Amino acid sequence: MGRTAAVTPATFTSFGALLRYLRLRLDMNQRDLAIAVGYSESQISRLEQNQRLPDPDTLLARFVPALELDEEPELVARLMELAHAARSRPARPPEPAAPPPEPAPAAPVFAPLPAPPNALFGREQEIAAVAGLLRRRDVRLVTLTGPGGIGKTRLALAVAAELRDEYAGRVAFVPLAAVSEPGLVPGALAQALGVEVGAGQSPEAALQQWLRDLRLLLVLDNFEQVAGAAPLISALLASAP
Template sequence: MNPSLTLNLLGGVQLLNYDVPLALPKSRKALALFIYLAYTERAYTREALADLLCDTTSTAQSLSNLRTLLTRFPLTMATHLSITRDTIAVHPKDKVLVDACVFTKTMNALPQPLSHTAASTCAGLLTNYRGEFLAGFHAPGAPRFDEWLRLERERLHHLALAGYQRLTTYYLECGDYEAGIKVVTGMLRLNPTDETGHGHLMRMLAYTGQRTAALAQFETCRQILQEEFGVEPDATLQELYREIRDGEFATPTVKGADASTPQHNLPAPVTPLIGRQAAVAAVQALLRRAEVRLVTLTGPGGVGKSRLGEAVAWAVLDDFADGVFFIELAPVRDPSLVLSAIAQALAVRDQDSRPLQQHLQEYLRDKQILLLIDNFEQVIDAAPRLLELLRACPQVKVLVTSREILRLRGEHEFVVPILAPADAVELFVQRA
């Protein structure tokens, strides 16, 4: 089910119904009630909510205040509440997409260390972290709600910092210092006193030939630490400063961000393919037909869609002069991050203010490439963007794995069959 409501809580409060903004209640407590119900995704007893939002010594008075609170919702919001004699919740028929929930679930699902696709997902999440959780918001006369808000705000803040740190490490290790500079700059906006972050920024500025800026960054760090704590930067940072100043700082030998893109980024198979030879041949034949641009491998979870997709991608590798690229969407829950995942796999950089879709279309327009996109069912709303890419890039083909079809013009569905009993037994033995 696609979400009918979107509740944005990072950097402020915004409620959308199918992308149309809804009027918010004038009562801060009423808004706090709706936020709490949508964010925690469960029903609560009236007593629990009264205790959370009404700071009175009398339970009866708190319940009375809660009843009054329920009358203060605009009709456009009230229709989305399920209110019974005992409990209150967001109506079960409404699927609410809460940006802070998407941020938490997706960030926590990212692998360690970050893969290329996961790094793209992480970068997209941090771009959507527009500010602190419910920045500037509080509910007057509701200290227990405000304490809950303080703890959640702190938790999300630390989760964002952890994401920045992981992404900084990723860019340092792969040598993409230009991208790393942007990331660590964002991290320092969240935590200006982070000496490790200042050190990373100094290094990457020096790596990219910006020696003066690297030295200036040290002075910025020194000023911040003096103003906040009355201390000097630690010995490690001071030594880094001296190395850069005296020209003793060498750039490490790593593959730069502008290195030629490999022909593929397909994961190496770790086990033999069992019982899928006919399916591989059938999908391979589909992809070789000139009029076929989009093939979707469908089937229930665990049937083997991903493994089949990888096998097909390896089989057709020589058919695509500019390569075959794997885009893993397993950690992605937000449809808006799909283009970022594709761009990361292709090493396409968003270097100006133009939309990422335009960058991708320009990069792919004259290329003969196959995109293998895995686990599309959880971001099905991004399907129209995929169609736009195909229309703009006539030599690109896409092989998708999904539990459901994308419902796009020109899509060819291949239902992945269940393994024959003998093959299933062999696979079980292989995995044992």
């Protein structure tokens, strides 16, 4: 009669292998774990392939609770031991990235995102959190709020750049600083996106028709000053896929 060896902490000789085992035993995919710990899905993938160095403090603060290890000190100890071992040697070079998918022939071509004046430092956690929300199937609208000057636009641009390939380049940035009335927002959106408004057609109807079969990440900057146009956004979300 055959026997199956029991899985113990010592079974695993690399951090990535143990992390993958702990994730799969909870029936989690990489996206589930990424959302739970505030990472991007690609960061989780690189950790499991031993291509990214694990951070011990983050493991204890986020990964241990997310992986339900609070009552399993032996697994926690082995996870931390392998994490420290991984940090003592160079990470494996990443595999060549697969080429991004070709955009659909009928899809419009969008202008490049505005170039930031300088590099963005220290916002990796916020970028991963917002990108994680936008990757969820049940989340279609994310609002960044806060006082002026704290970097909401800069963060939104960084998230848009992070997700650009996942949207096959269909990422649009629409500045609304020059729009003072909510009633002018439909026309401003149509103009910024290059949507043709037919004779006798309202800009809102033209936008709904244009967005109906298009998967798009739309960044609206300074929307707070035209918040009265919120019903328009609700209507566009209802008509878009």
